[in-house]
Amino acid sequence: MDLVNRKPQEVREMIRKGEIISPTAGMCAGYAQANLAVLPKEYAYDFLLFAMRNPKACPILEVSDVGARQLHTIAKNADIATDIPKYRVYENGILTGEYTDVSHLWRDDLVSFLIGCSFSFESEMIEAGIEIRHITENCNVPMYMTNIECEPAGIFNGKMVVSMRPIPYHQIVKAVTVTETLPRVHGTPIHIGDPAVIGIKDIAKPDFGDPVTIKEGEVPVFWPCGVTPQSVVMNVKPSFCITHSPGHMLITDIKNVELID
Amino acid sequence: MDLVNRKPQEVREMIRKGEIISPTAGMCAGYAQANLAVLPKEYAYDFLLFAMRNPKACPILEVSDVGARQLHTIAKNADIATDIPKYRVYENGILTGEYTDVSHLWRDDLVSFLIGCSFSFESEMIEAGIEIRHITENCNVPMYMTNIECEPAGIFNGKMVVSMRPIPYHQIVKAVTVTETLPRVHGTPIHIGDPAVIGIKDIAKPDFGDPVTIKEGEVPVFWPCGVTPQSVVMNVKPSFCITHSPGHMLITDIKNVELID
Numbered sequence: 001m002d003l004v005n006r007k008p009q010e011v012r013e014m015i016r017k018g019e020i021i022s023p024t025a026g027m028c029a030g031y032a033q034a035n036l037a038v039l040p041k042e043y044a045y046d047f048l049l050f051a052m053r054n055p056k057a058c059p060i061l062e063v064s065d066v067g068a069r070q071l072h073t074i075a076k077n078a079d080i081a082t083d084i085p086k087y088r089v090y091e092n093g094i095l096t097g098e099y100t101d102v103s104h105l106w107r108d109d110l111v112s113f114l115i116g117c118s119f120s121f122e123s124e125m126i127e128a129g130i131e132i133r134h135i136t137e138n139c140n141v142p143m144y145m146t147n148i149e150c151e152p153a154g155i156f157n158g159k160m161v162v163s164m165r166p167i168p169y170h171q172i173v174k175a176v177t178v179t180e181t182l183p184r185v186h187g188t189p190i191h192i193g194d195p196a197v198i199g200i201k202d203i204a205k206p207d208f209g210d211p212v213t214i215k216e217g218e219v220p221v222f223w224p225c226g227v228t229p230q231s232v233v234m235n236v237k238p239s240f241c242i243t244h245s246p247g248h249m250l251i252t253d254i255k256n257v258e259l260i261d
Numbered sequence: 262m263d264l265v266n267r268k269p270q271e272v273r274e275m276i277r278k279g280e281i282i283s284p285t286a287g288m289c290a291g292y293a294q295a296n297l298a299v300l301p302k303e304y305a306y307d308f309l310l311f312a313m314r315n316p317k318a319c320p321i322l323e324v325s326d327v328g329a330r331q332l333h334t335i336a337k338n339a340d341i342a343t344d345i346p347k348y349r350v351y352e353n354g355i356l357t358g359e360y361t362d363v364s365h366l367w368r369d370d371l372v373s374f375l376i377g378c379s380f381s382f383e384s385e386m387i388e389a390g391i392e393i394r395h396i397t398e399n400c401n402v403p404m405y406m407t408n409i410e411c412e413p414a415g416i417f418n419g420k421m422v423v424s425m426r427p428i429p430y431h432q433i434v435k436a437v438t439v440t441e442t443l444p445r446v447h448g449t450p451i452h453i454g455d456p457a458v459i460g461i462k463d464i465a466k467p468d469f470g471d472p473v474t475i476k477e478g479e480v481p482v483f484w485p486c487g488v489t490p491q492s493v494v495m496n497v498k499p500s501f502c503i504t505h506s507p508g509h510m511l512i513t514d515i516k517n518v519e520l521i522d
Contacts, residue, residue, distance in 0.1 A: 045306040049324055052313060063310055065415075072412070151333070154326075183444075 093237030147199025307415030354498030408460025
C-alpha cells in the first residue's frame with residue numbers, strides 16, 4: 001500500500017479505522033508529523049511554560065483546548081484520541097498500556113500538546129542534497145542524553161535529549177542554514193563536533209534509537225530532540241499522561257514548507 | 262543626562278531609586294526593551310496559551326515564576342515591581358492608578374509576562390538605512406485596530422492591533438528581511454499596502470499613538486503590535502492587572518542582535 005503520496009486526512013481515517021497501526025515515517029511525503037503529549041490541566045501551565053522556555057527542544061505546533069479531542073490549526077478534522085497509530089499511557093510515571101485508540105481513557109481535563117518533529121527538517125535536508133545517515137542505513141535516528149540543562153519551569157526540569165546526524169565538513173553550513181528556516185521543528189543544531197563537550201561519553205552507544213556510521217571526513221551534528229519533553233514529563237511522574245508510541249506520530253495537514261516562518 | 266550609552270543595569274537602578282520616571286525610548290541604545298503584563302495565576306495559563314497561539318502580536322521574551330519579582334534571563338538583577346518608570350494598575354478592567362513603584366501591590370499569585378517591543382526592530386531598520394517616520398517626526402508610532410481576529414485561547418480573544426511605518430517602494434523587501442531576523446520582537450509585517458484590506462478606515466486617524474506623514478512613493482507597512490495583548494486583556498476585565506505605562510518599558514540586558522534566532 002503506497003502511503004507516501006496519500007493525503008494526510010485519508011491516512012488519518014485509515015489509522016482511525018485501525019487499518020494502519022505501524023510507524024508513520026515516510027507517510028504523506030512533505031507533510032509535517034507531530035509528537036503528542038497529553039496531560040491533565042493541573043500540569044498544563046507548567047508544561048506550556050517549559051515548552052516556551054525551551055523552544056528548540058520543545059517546539060509547540062498546537063495546544064488543544066481543555067478536554068477537546070479536536071485541533072484548530074494543524075489538522076482540522078483529526079481526532080487526537082484515535083488518529084495516531086499507537087499510544088502509550090503512563091500513570092504515576094509507569095507505562096500501563098499501549099493502545100491504538102484512547103477514546104475510552106479520554107477525560108474532560110486533558111490538554112494535548114502537539115510538538116514539532118525532526119522528520120520535517122530531514123526531508124528538507126534531503127531536498128538540499130544532504131544524506132541522512134539513519135535513513136540510508138534504515139534504522140532509527142541515534143539520540144543521546146546530554147549535560148545541557150533545560151530551563152526549568154514549575155515542576156518540570158531535566159537535561160536536553162539530542163538527535164545526531166553525521167555531516168561532511170563541506171555541508172555543515174548548509175545543514176545549519178536549511179534547518180534555520182524551520183524553527184518550529186527544532187531549528188538549528190545545538191552543537192557541532194566533539195560529543196564530549198555536551199556530555200556524551202560514547203557516540204557509538206546512543207541512549208535512544210540506533211547507532212549510525214560516522215565516516216572519515218564527517219562531523220557529528222546534534223539537534224535538540226522532541227524526546228526531551230517526554231523525558232522531562234517522565235521525571236515528574238504525572239498522575240496520568242498519554243503520548244504517541246515512538247515513531248507513531250500524528251500526520252498533520254501542514255506542509256513542511258509552510259512551517260517556514 | 263545622557264542615557265543613550267548607559268548600561269541597562271545602571272539605568273534600571275536609577276529608575277528603581279525614582280530618579281527616572283520618563284518614557285524609556287532611546288535609553289541604552291542597542292538593548293531590547295520589553296512590554297509588561299502582570300496577571301494573577303488564575304489567568305496565566307490562558308494568557309500564555311494566547312501568546313503561544315499569537316506569537317507575532319505577543320512574542321514572549323520571558324515569563325516570571327509565580328510570585329517572583331525576579332527574572333532569570335532577560336534582566337537578571339531587575340526587580341519587576343520597581344524597575345519600570347511608570348506602571349498602570351487595572352482592577353476589573355478599570356484603571357485605578359499610575360505608580361512609579363508597585364511593591365506595595367505585589368502578591369504571591371502574580372505572574373509577569375515580558376513581551377517583545379518594536380523599539381528593537383526599529384533600531385535594526387535604521388541601521389539598515391530605513392527611515393522610521395515617527396522617529397523623524399518625533400512622535401509616537403501610529404497604531405490601529407484591525408479586522409484580524411487573534412487566535413482565541415481560553416477566556417482571551419480579540420482583534421489584532423498593528424503599528425504602521427511608511428516605507429518607500431524600493432525598501433519594502435529590505436523592511437521584510439530585516440524584521441524577519443527578529444521574530445521575538447514581532448518579526449515580519451502582517452500586511453503591506455491598502456489599509457482597508459485589514460479593516461483600517463482612515464490611515465490619518467490611528468486608534469493609538471500619533472498620525473505620521475506618508476509621502477508620495479511610500480506604502481504603509483503594518484506590523485503586529487505589542488498593544489494587542491494589553492487590548493485583549495482589557496476585554497476580559499481581569500480582577501487585577503499591572504502593565505507598564507505606554508512608552509515606559511523594562512530595559513533588558515539583552516542586545517537586539519542577540520534576539521536573532
